[in-house]
Amino acid sequence: MSPRTEKQLAEHRTAKREQIVSDALFLFATRGYFNTSISDIAKEVKMSKGLLYSYFENKEQLLNAAIDFALKEATELNLTEDQLKELTPKEIIKEIIEGFFTVLEEKKELWSLIVSLAIHVGSIPSVHTTISKVYKDLTLQLQELFVSMGHPDPENEAFKLGALIDGIGIQYMVFGESYPLRKIKENIINGYMNQKK
Amino acid sequence: MSPRTEKQLAEHRTAKREQIVSDALFLFATRGYFNTSISDIAKEVKMSKGLLYSYFENKEQLLNAAIDFALKEATELNLTEDQLKELTPKEIIKEIIEGFFTVLEEKKELWSLIVSLAIHVGSIPSVHTTISKVYKDLTLQLQELFVSMGHPDPENEAFKLGALIDGIGIQYMVFGESYPLRKIKENIINGYMNQKK
Amino acid sequence: MSPRTEKQLAEHRTAKREQIVSDALFLFATRGYFNTSISDIAKEVKMSKGLLYSYFENKEQLLNAAIDFALKEATELNLTEDQLKELTPKEIIKEIIEGFFTVLEEKKELWSLIVSLAIHVGSIPSVHTTISKVYKDLTLQLQELFVSMGHPDPENEAFKLGALIDGIGIQYMVFGESYPLRKIKENIINGYMNQKK
Amino acid sequence: MSPRTEKQLAEHRTAKREQIVSDALFLFATRGYFNTSISDIAKEVKMSKGLLYSYFENKEQLLNAAIDFALKEATELNLTEDQLKELTPKEIIKEIIEGFFTVLEEKKELWSLIVSLAIHVGSIPSVHTTISKVYKDLTLQLQELFVSMGHPDPENEAFKLGALIDGIGIQYMVFGESYPLRKIKENIINGYMNQKK
DNA sequence: AATGAATGAGTTTTCATTCAT
DNA sequence: AATGAATGAAAACTCATTCAT
Structure with a gap:
């Protein structure tokens, strides 16, 4: 609701991205990569699948981010x-x-x-x-x-x-x-x- | 005239079973369990999926055989x-x-x-x-x-x-x-x- | 701008659900439960199988809904x-x-x-x-x-x-x-x- | 082992046929037609599937015989x-x-x-x-x-x-x-x- | 006459990915 | 920016039917 500067937005995106990676890592590690669906991750991050796909092109890219x-x-x-x-x-x-x-x-x-x-x-x-x-x-x-x-x-x-x-x-x-x-x-x-x- | 040398059949089945296990093991190990489909295995063994299922009740049982x-x-x-x-x-x-x-x-x-x-x-x-x-x-x-x-x-x-x-x-x-x-x-x-x- | 009239979506989902149940009921009753495939139903409702499964966990649950x-x-x-x-x-x-x-x-x-x-x-x-x-x-x-x-x-x-x-x-x-x-x-x-x- | 007259053979076939029909009827009725496989029937009659198919052209024909x-x-x-x-x-x-x-x-x-x-x-x-x-x-x-x-x-x-x-x-x-x-x-x-x- | 190995099309179910709103 | 409805390809598994022996 409050107006954001470009910088704030960028920071917010970076933070969100890290949260996704961290949550995905947890799921991949505990359940295994193939046993973790994109839906599972979206649920964990409390974010829609569509939005998730605006951060990562596909599941494999998210995996790589998690490994990094x-x-x-x-x-x-x-x-x-x-x-x-x-x-x-x-x-x-x-x-x-x-x-x-x-x-x-x-x-x-x-x-x-x-x-x-x-x-x-x-x-x-x-x-x-x-x-x-x-x-x-x-x-x-x-x-x-x-x-x-x-x-x-x-x-x-x-x-x-x-x-x-x-x-x-x-x-x-x-x-x-x-x-x-x-x-x-x-x-x-x-x-x-x-x-x- | 008789339904064909019973013993030979049993031996053939045992041999085939071992081949399946060995091939499945190779695929499970190189590509991962979840990344290996029953179809992949059937193709590797050159055998229909249906026949494969006459040897093993399901994928998990085949995995266990491979582990053994x-x-x-x-x-x-x-x-x-x-x-x-x-x-x-x-x-x-x-x-x-x-x-x-x-x-x-x-x-x-x-x-x-x-x-x-x-x-x-x-x-x-x-x-x-x-x-x-x-x-x-x-x-x-x-x-x-x-x-x-x-x-x-x-x-x-x-x-x-x-x-x-x-x-x-x-x-x-x-x-x-x-x-x-x-x-x-x-x-x-x-x-x-x-x-x- | 907002993600679209929440209420309308819910109503649409309810209506769709009823249509599925009603169509499934018709098929189950005329062709028998085991003779009716999920694909048949999806075709009847003009909907992908995947979407159908977002309404009902499995075929048996759909049957129960139809019975109700x-x-x-x-x-x-x-x-x-x-x-x-x-x-x-x-x-x-x-x-x-x-x-x-x-x-x-x-x-x-x-x-x-x-x-x-x-x-x-x-x-x-x-x-x-x-x-x-x-x-x-x-x-x-x-x-x-x-x-x-x-x-x-x-x-x-x-x-x-x-x-x-x-x-x-x-x-x-x-x-x-x-x-x-x-x-x-x-x-x-x-x-x-x-x-x- | 003992030689059979043609008549004996024919009688034997008729008897076997009746046994198949009766067993199939029991299974169809208790489990339902679609829930009963040809293998189930063959097992019940203690006879190979191949032989069963020499008595009935297909499953539907066997069902009709059972109904009769x-x-x-x-x-x-x-x-x-x-x-x-x-x-x-x-x-x-x-x-x-x-x-x-x-x-x-x-x-x-x-x-x-x-x-x-x-x-x-x-x-x-x-x-x-x-x-x-x-x-x-x-x-x-x-x-x-x-x-x-x-x-x-x-x-x-x-x-x-x-x-x-x-x-x-x-x-x-x-x-x-x-x-x-x-x-x-x-x-x-x-x-x-x-x-x- | 008799077997059961073998096939392949069909079934239920899942899920990465896209897209209208 | 954000949603989740919608798709379709692929997975595990089943079974009527055929056929070499």
Whole structure:
């Protein structure tokens, strides 16, 4: 009713868009992509299907937006660039591992969606690039850290840590609350902390 | 004159059934369960939909058959009971790890299906029990081996090895042929072989 | 500018819904429930199958709606409560019989559907309750009328009149226009009018 | 294994045919025509579908055979021609009514099938002739009896008795065992017995 | 004579997407 | 900007009928 400036409108649209993506992500992750209909999403966002289609060309594009969003949320550290500079590689690795476990505990669906898409990476072509890029980036980041720690085989170690993280996510999905998430976290972190250097 | 060698018919049916399961498994694993239609499977097996339904009551039952098949193939060792008895725990673990890598290289789809189901384990109820049981069994088996190796924290170590194995599977899906599967295998096996005891 | 007269939409939907029910009833009654496909109905209503399913969850629910509709139309008298109070039991029975014959002549399908369902009452569970309830209600209503007419065996007489009515409906289906519906009506009514009291 | 004469073979075929018809009738009547598959029938008769098709060209032909069979069974009196000659019209009517009630009690399905087909008489064309012929025959037979009883309006009375009989069948289907079949039978018979002449 | 494997058209139902209002 | 009615293609599943053996 009140007149809006162009800017306000644009902001409103951006906010709405994010809400759609976030709700869609939740549904995709909990029910699976094919088990979630556009109608379901529209209902969740409390918005008509028609309007939803003014934000995203089609379901696949919305999926990609959801993946982007999930990956950003899941891999973002709770540290600023400045804080990062003051840490040793060992400490950064600790931060990464802890960050991962936090996401796993607090935003289960994020990982559920990411991993399930990682596996069926080939079945929806447009998804492939996005997912595999993130895996490569993450592995490279770990690899560099191991290099600076003077690890004898950094590439190998980066792959192994990455695998361990994904695998724990899967076990957590399968075993549910009976899985000793905390204990395993301690164990892994200690493993890296006690390495020479 | 008689209605044709009864036994041959039964054998033919068994063989056909296995072919269906194997083809369905391939499609489920590469394209995803919901993305694979019964028509797709019928086309793959070169058989009418109707006939397919004389083998399996519905799509979900076929999925369960595929999972059974995948789990059996994927977890079966190439050793007889007798051979197993002559090995030390360390050597058995080596066998298990090697067996897993072999499956991963030779029957990619098996792992792809299993893991993808493991993640969305809740969305198809009839699947839940089967999958989580296998995860539990496998973890227990590893745990016992670590116990007999005198490992200080066998449960933890069993979870970690299980996670590592799953995670490597995922990375292999994402990175494809560029993934240094062999090298990582050597590295992991060496890691376990060099442990005290 | 506003999303279009909300009320009109709702009214339109109600009207459309009634049209579907009425057309479906006609097809169910003339061709049988199992012999009428959703496609047939959609074609009759000139509407896509998809839209039809936005009105009724499934075929069985549409059948139940058709039964409700048929029962209401078929058992409703053309009299108001007030008019009813001024009539003697004998006159009410006359009204009931005449009402039945009117429905039979003017809305053949109504009775056709009801009776055909009455017979196979067990084969579609959700239908059973509805149908048998109406039969019970109607019989009781007749019974009470015979009681107040001082009939020596009201229950028996109620069953007999009910049976007569159903049976005439069937004969009318079988014999078609050659059946002397009017004459039989007169005869039955006279029979009841001439009874003592 | 033992050699058969042509005659024995033919007899065997006739017997088998009758068994098929009788079993099919039972299934059609209890589950409905469209709810009974050829496979169901083959299973009931313990015979392959292929062989079944050597007896009947198609499902519709089998239905017609079942109707024929049902009508014969349902309308046949337990009296010989000779016995019939010695009865008065009144007594014959009594026999007919009692015969009907016996069938209703002992072979529920017969009536269930006949009536349900009578109603949907139009939906399967080949059935129409058969059914309506029997209704005509029966009505005529009753009419003649009422003529010889000197009834003032024999046609009307014949229709009414026919209708009553069908209607009672329907009520029996709907109300089940709670329906006072016996009592109603007595009442109807008494009604006709006490008529003057 | 007898089997049941095999087919394919048909059925109910769902859902991404478009469009009049 | 916003709605949800409307469409149509595709999915899972069934079954009468045919045919090789």
